[in-house]
Amino acid sequence: MGYTLNFAAVWRNFDFLLSGLALSLGLAVISILIGAAIGLVVAFALTSKSRFAVVPARIYVTVIRNLPILVLVLFVFFALPQMGLRLDKIKSFVLVLSLYSGAYLAEVFRAGLLSIPRGLTEAGLAIGLTGMQIRSSIIAPLMLRNVLPSLSSTIISLFKDTSLAAAIAVPELTFAARKINVESFRVIETWMVTSALYVATCFLIAAVMRFVERRLALPR
Template identity: 30%
Template sequence: MLNFSLVGKFLPYMVKAAVVTIQLSLVSIIVGLVFGLVIALMRISKIKILSYIAKFYIWIIRGTPMLVQLFLVYFGLPQIGIELSPFISSVIALGMNAAAYIAEIYRGGILSVPSGQMEAAESLGMRYPAIMKKIILPQTLRVSVPSLGNQAVSMLKDSSLASLVTVSELMMVSQRFAATNYAFIEFYLVAAGFYLVMTTIFTFILHKIEQRLSISER
């Protein structure tokens, strides 16, 4: 028999852990968005060495499991004298992983902007940084929002991997309570419910942002 009343007294701890999950996800998303933009600009750069570095980075990150990347950051860096907290290690691993995928999203958005706009801006004497900032990137962000939203939701779910490096997020706390109370179905179902609520909220917010951007475009 399932006994969900057992979960009730642990709910405050699970809510607190869910807040840690949201914090971890949001910071990682910001890291991914910023670093992903840098990688995307390197990827499309006319400077070949920068383009090659970006391509190599994307190839490495997309071709290896995120769990391996997380373990390399958390367990590997201390071997060379760099010790980071579990939370920071998770942010770096999640953010750098997402950056590879976000870079390709940005690149697709940049390439979707008609090349004539770049040529027209150059003919008016605008420099490359100003063209990207005022003309190309605003349009890129507008068309990239749906894909970036999907990536953000994926990162929220992938944040559960941080439990393996002792971050007290939702999955780790759920595992601990499930094991000590021998109520695996109950705690894991409640944890799934938390994730479902959080991803639904993320999706709703992103949908509103997408609607706002589509209205401003008109």
């Protein structure tokens, strides 16, 4: 007996999927912004000449990048309360994704920093700028322009990682889809629509990043 597609149950709950998608985007944006701040600090530490800065930064990046994000999600949500630190599920996931994105963005930013000619730093010092002024006014803006192409793929990957929040019942897109699936038994239809929403959102993110890249491109 053949399977007949019936999207009625999915369309009835489409607003639930959209609210889940909105939460997924919110989780991604907040976590990436926090992660970018962490990553920038860590990237400067990684390119520092001080071992006191390099070693902790390298340990952080190595440990986080070699742990599955799902393990981190479960550890923070279930294990930290046993140590006296209790966070709700959304804050738990934002903490994890921020730390996770920080480690990956640190490597992206580090590569960008290494691509900046040392002569720019020397020129900044020659005109009397402090190290902080050089990093904030010269190095960081140029670095961000250099890393935009790789930053785009990292941001898309981190957005997709928000689906793991379903493991601790955060009502994002994957959780919403799973709930509709369980209640309607329309497995194929539910996950087809959910997949389409993920793909469309990733295409939109990529388009926005390409637009930003073109706007910030240096004139040739």
